[in-house]
Amino acid sequence: MQVAMSREQRPVIGCIRYGTGNVSALTLATRLAGGTLIPVTTVADLANVSGCLLPGVGAFGVASRSLHSSHLGEAIAERVNSDDRFGVFGICLGLQLLGIDSQEGTGSGLGLIGGHSVSLGDPQPRIGWLSAHDVHTSKTTAPMYFCHAYHFVADDPSVVTQRTGEGHVAAVRSANVWGTQYHPEKSFEPGRQILTEFVDSLKGSAK
Amino acid sequence: VTTRPFFRVVAMLSVDAGRLVRTESFTPRQYLGDPAIAARILSDFECDELILSDISASRRGTPRSFDQRCLAEATRCPLTVCGAVSTLNDVESLVAGGAERVGVNSLLGNDDGLQRFGAMVGEFGQSTMVASIDVRWRDRSLVAFTHGGTREHSRPLAELLSRVSELGAGEILIHDATRNGGRQGFDTRLLDALAAMTSAPKIFCGGARSVDDLLAVAERPGFSAAGAASIFSVIGPNDAPLIRYAATPTRQQRNEQRAHSL
Numbered sequence: 179m180q181v182a183m184s185r186e187q188r189p190v191i192g193c194i195r196y197g198t199g200n201v202s203a204l205t206l207a208t209r210l211a212g213g214t215l216i217p218v219t220t221v222a223d224l225a226n227v228s229g230c231l232l233p234g235v236g237a238f239g240v241a242s243r244s245l246h247s248s249h250l251g252e253a254i255a256e257r258v259n260s261d262d263r264f265g266v267f268g269i270c271l272g273l274q275l276l277g278i279d280s281q282e283g284t285g286s287g288l289g290l291i292g293g294h295s296v297s298l299g300d301p302q303p304r305i306g307w308l309s310a311h312d313v314h315t316s317k318t319t320a321p322m323y324f325c326h327a328y329h330f331v332a333d334d335p336s337v338v339t340q341r342t343g344e345g346h347v348a349a350v351r352s353a354n355v356w357g358t359q360y361h362p363e364k365s366f367e368p369g370r371q372i373l374t375e376f377v378d379s380l381k382g383s384a385k
Numbered sequence: 386v387t388t389r390p391f392f393r394v395v396a397m398l399s400v401d402a403g404r405l406v407r408t409e410s411f412t413p414r415q416y417l418g419d420p421a422i423a424a425r426i427l428s429d430f431e432c433d434e435l436i437l438s439d440i441s442a443s444r445r446g447t448p449r450s451f452d453q454r455c456l457a458e459a460t461r462c463p464l465t466v467c468g469a470v471s472t473l474n475d476v477e478s479l480v481a482g483g484a485e486r487v488g489v490n491s492l493l494g495n496d497d498g499l500q501r502f503g504a505m506v507g508e509f510g511q512s513t514m515v516a517s518i519d520v521r522w523r524d525r526s527l528v529a530f531t532h533g534g535t536r537e538h539s540r541p542l543a544e545l546l547s548r549v550s551e552l553g554a555g556e557i558l559i560h561d562a563t564r565n566g567g568r569q570g571f572d573t574r575l576l577d578a579l580a581a582m583t584s585a586p587k588i589f590c591g592g593a594r595s596v597d598d599l600l601a602v603a604e605r606p607g608f609s610a611a612g613a614a615s616i617f618s619v620i621g622p623n624d625a626p627l628i629r630y631a632a633t634p635t636r637q638q639r640n641e642q643r644a645h646s647l
Contacts (some may be wrong), residue, residue, distance in 0.1 A: 198509060200460070202482050203464075203483035206457065206460060235485045235513055236508075237509060237510040240508055292467045302511070303511050303555050304432075304512075305486075305555060305556060306391060307390055307391055324390060325513075325557070325580065327512045343388035344388040364462060366462070368462075379487065
């Protein structure tokens with residue numbers, strides 16, 4: 179499949195709409211990371227993008243229903259599985275939607291990464307700046323902005339790339355599937371770095 | 386390894402009919418300039434969080450007066466937006482505009498509105514919805530207000546606080562309406578009373594003289610953030626407008642300090 183690039187060789191990335199999501203923040207953050215973000219509301223829109231963002235902010239059940247009724251959920255999963263150059267990046271709720279399901283609501287996620295989201299419990303929710311650590315190097319990350327009441331538990335721990343101090347998932351990566359529990363678009367330069375890596379991964383695949 | 390997010394120092398911007406203003410006791414006292422430029426400056430300072438409030442909309446029954454340009458600048462940093470939020474559509478459009486959190490004040494004024502707040506939590510998630518409540522002392526007890534501190538609530542404050550927690554408020558933003566804009570320091574008696582009333586995570590504001598006042602709130606249980614407007618927007622004896630994130634230690638510095646103290 180043709181990789182969608184804008185004229186300035188900026189990968190065109192789809193912002194998956196499911197009735198919520200901080201779109202304008204993501205549009206700006208994607209531009210700063212070297213890409214161009216366009217809205218994706220139908221399955222047909224997916225043909226025009228070389229990757230997509232699953233935005234955060236919202237509740238699992240509501241987002242899941244919307245993803246399934248628009249058939250975008252299965253279309254994204256199919257595209258990611260059949261085209262290893264197509265990247266998907268889930269942010270916060272978007273990361274949780276990459277998994278199987280969530281205690282937050284009924285409905286299923288995309289099943290791109292095996293795992294389930296569960297309540298943080300008390301004290302809830304977690305809002306604010308927190309450092310994570312890289313599970314491979316043990317290096318501490320810069321403080322990132324978290325805003326969530328549920329967290330993702332991966333079936334296969336090898337997909338987890340960053341964890342918080344209490345061991346919760348902060349970031350995952352499995353081939354072309356990326357996710358962060360924190361909001362990179364709200365985390366200034368350190369957030370821009372990971373978004374830039376994602377955008378560059380789409381660029382690298384351009385022929 | 387530290388596990389809790391650290392205490393947030395929140396910059397607050399009040400918009401009255403599209404104009405950035407400084408308020409005292411919730412009344413506009415000084416015109417400061419263009420809220421979009423202020424939001425840009427505060428995000429350039431990489432502030433922990435910005436709370437952008439339209440203070441005129443619900444009192445006058447007019448639409449929110451900050452525009453997309455203002456939201457677009459504010460959206461670079463963690464952003465909570467408040468002002469005449471009464472429907473699910475209001476929340477959706479503010480979130481789409483770049484806010485990851487939305488504050489509700491006037492809607493909490495009656496039981497029907499409280500129910501609608503609960504529906505917003507169901508639709509947008511607990512971490513998205515902030516309950517904003519204004520408080521004043523009357524004799525020796527605390528009274529809850531809505532509509533930017535102008536309308537007294539029929540329920541006792543303690544009951545309202547527990548009600549919004551039950552409904553799933555992610556955090557409760559509490560304004561000391563009396564000290565708002567006064568810069569005489571936080572009312573510690575009020576902080577004690579609030580801590581005794583609810584253990585729900587709270588953002589406190591109203592009366593800060595300095596960033597140290599804000600950081601001191603971190604020592605108290607149940608407060609996840611403190612906010613200020615005047616100390617981040619005016620300077621000197623004549624209150625000259627100057628938007629800044631005055632002398633706040635960087636997150637990296639605070640992170641290291643905390644790591645040392647553990």
